[in-house]
Amino acid sequence: MIIKLTKQSDNKTYDITQMVESVDWSGSTESVARTADITIINAPYDKNISSLPRPATGDFISLTEEKEQFFGRVYGIEKTSEIGTVTVNCIDNLQYLLKSKWNYNFKNKTAEAIAAQVLADVQFPVHTLAPTGINIKSMLCQGETIYDIIMQAYTIAHKVNQKLYMCLLENNKLSVVEKGMIVTNYKLSEGLNITKSSFTESTESIINKVKIYDDKGNQVGEVTDEESIKQYGLFQELYTVEEGVNQNTAANLMLTHPEQTLSIEAIGDMNCLSGYGVTVEDSVTGMKGLYWIKSDKHSFKDGVHTMELELSFKNLMDEKESQGES
Incomplete structure (x- = not known):
């Protein structure tokens, strides 16, 4: 991976790859903007390193692996000691x-x-x-x-x-x-590229009954998941009708099942990014099929690329409700 620094002070770009110890590049479907935490060797007596410019807040950092994967602005710097490392925190332009x-x-x-x-x-x-x-x-x-x-x-x-x-x-x-793009010609599998995996299930986000109301507060319908109510108890939400939107379709979209999450550590692949689907075959957790990446963290150190993925069993959108709509 090639790491470059563009200084605000002179608007020049420098290759600082040799002074970088490690890179953590990450994103999620919820936070949207991707970040990069770059650990730089702080060695004032090494001329090869001390001669290179130092990142400052407001400067730009780019990460290139075959193509430019990340371009963002430095927003934070943490120095551990006079001789040691400096961690440079960057975020891409979606922050704006x-x-x-x-x-x-x-x-x-x-x-x-x-x-x-x-x-x-x-x-x-x-x-x-x-x-x-x-x-x-x-x-x-x-x-x-x-x-x-x-x-x-x-x-x-x-x-x-x-x-x-x-x-x-x-x-x-x-x-x-x-949303629905899939990492093609690629599979996560134990014995091939998965190094660790775990599975969790939570009922915290269940909704199994939605009552439908008109804009005057009168109930005009409801949708229910009887099997879910029988198994987990009643978790109810409300929906107000919107012009141009089928009320039953919208209410059914609000029904949710127990949240199941598959966490995987694996050999890194630059195409495994939040929002994409990926095929998994893991006998340790018993999971097999297509899963959706909720968050990803790619780490680069000593020429080794690893990644941590949080996978969802359902393709979900980052839905946002407006204050008034129709």
Whole structure:
């Protein structure tokens, strides 16, 4: 892996690979912005290292493995001692969409049109925006982040077409894509690339009954998962009807089963990223089939690439509810 530093002070780019001891590169479907923690050797008496420029907050770091995998800004630095290591914390440009808050009152726009408008307002480059063709009559946003606004709009579309969407960076430009991409020609398997695995199950997030109400507070329907209620007890949620959205479809999308998570440590593969599906065959946990990456952490040290993956049994979208929508 090649690690490069672009200094704000002189706008020059330097190859600092030889002074890097290790790299942790990670992301998740919930936090969205990818991060990189880079451990740099702090050796003031080694001329090969001391002659290289030091990262400072505001500088840029890029990681390249065949192609550029990460480009982000330094936001934190931790120095352990005069001679030892320095940890440089970086985050990619999606942070700006997570930090910038705006007010909007959209009328008769599609999710892709809403995304295009807010991204233009913050001058964030766009690669592609998944088309939905679904008109959103109104959507009120007050003090919402740009990311949340985009995902609120696509959540409304999701309730109509049941498609899943996610944000990612492609060449430092934002794309909203349909979630469901699979790591092709690749399998995680014990004895091949898995070094450790574990399985957990939790009923904490179960919803097995949804009562449906109109905008006046009158109950107009409900959906239930009787088998789940019988096995785990009643966990109820409420849903208010939305214009243009089938109430039973939307309510059924809210039903959830026990959350099952498969955690895997394995030989690293750069294609195993949050939001993607991956085939698993693991006799230790008894898991076999297609699973979805909730979070990933790729570590590089001494020429060895390893990864830690948290896998979900269900392909889920980072749904965001708006303050007012129809």
